[in-house]
Amino acid sequence: MARRLLGRLAYGSRYDRIPSSQRVYVRPGERLIREAQWRRLIRRAPVMSLAEYQRLRPLKDIEEFLSCMMCGESRQQPLFEPGANGWSYHVVRCPACGFLYRNPGIRPERLGDLYASGYNTFLTGRYAANRQRRYELTMEAFSPVFDEGKERRLLDFGSGVGLFLELAERRGFDAFGVDLSPESVVQANERLDSARAFYGAPEDVPEIAAGGFDVITLWSVLAHLPRPLEDFGRFRSLLAPGGLLLILTVNAHSTQLKAYGSGWSGFTKNHLMFYSSVTVRTLLRRTGFAGVAFAPHYGDTVEAGTTRLSGPMVSRLRRNVELSDGGNMMRVLAFADEEAIGRWGGGPLTVHRLNG
């Protein structure tokens, strides 16, 4: 309420009709204000030992206390408590490397408890169309890498009901998927022609465990992984020489997170870890990837050209996203080795090397 009042005082009603997901990028001066607020929040939040932190929080039987998985730091900086309709959790920041994660986290063997049955039933109709448009915009952002499949071997990890596999087979990829929901796998295979979805973990499915993938995709999966280092080590070993890993996930540098705090849209019920362009590099470096490139995310409507914002507003939004690395999603292309960088690293992509 106070925050809304302040916004009204500073900006009047001129920006009221702009969706909140775009407002923070188009109001003059807001980017700098939010960044200053963020720095103040980090400065003021207490830093405590893991033992102190554990005394603060009751532990449910599906939960576990964590240290930072990116750098090993055990100290905790409690920042947020997102929640709605009967769920809530705590988000801490690693005072050493800045990684944001849910702590207590969920014990990996109890992850299933988080996903109510019927999780996949709404993944159709307009939702499906919006999802597929988002996948296409992301592939476009890394063009020409995903323009044509040319029978390259692709694995979609967490393939759900096959919405991406459908696009991948249409583009000519030799596409496979894995998912931990048996109902989703059945639905996916009904949808698909040449591509195939499998139930289980990659190492349990012979067709997947054989490896040799040219591309692995993680669509809104990264934030759900309770043991990211193990998973990424496995992804790296499943990639062929010259292989690529494509990631779409929520961005922990998002200006929306800085503005809305615990109310940020990225703090969904089942998310566990929140990466930025800094911390995702640590994850990739530690699991043997050679390079990484990023594509800023301006929001689906701006990228698809369906936004109602005026031309000058769109320019301002794009500029503020770029200057702050503050888009709400992060799009990451990881290169397995030098061969991958040599083959795909040209053109408009800036490749950051991860070794040394």
Ligand SMILES: [Zn+2]
């Ligand atoms: Zn850390």
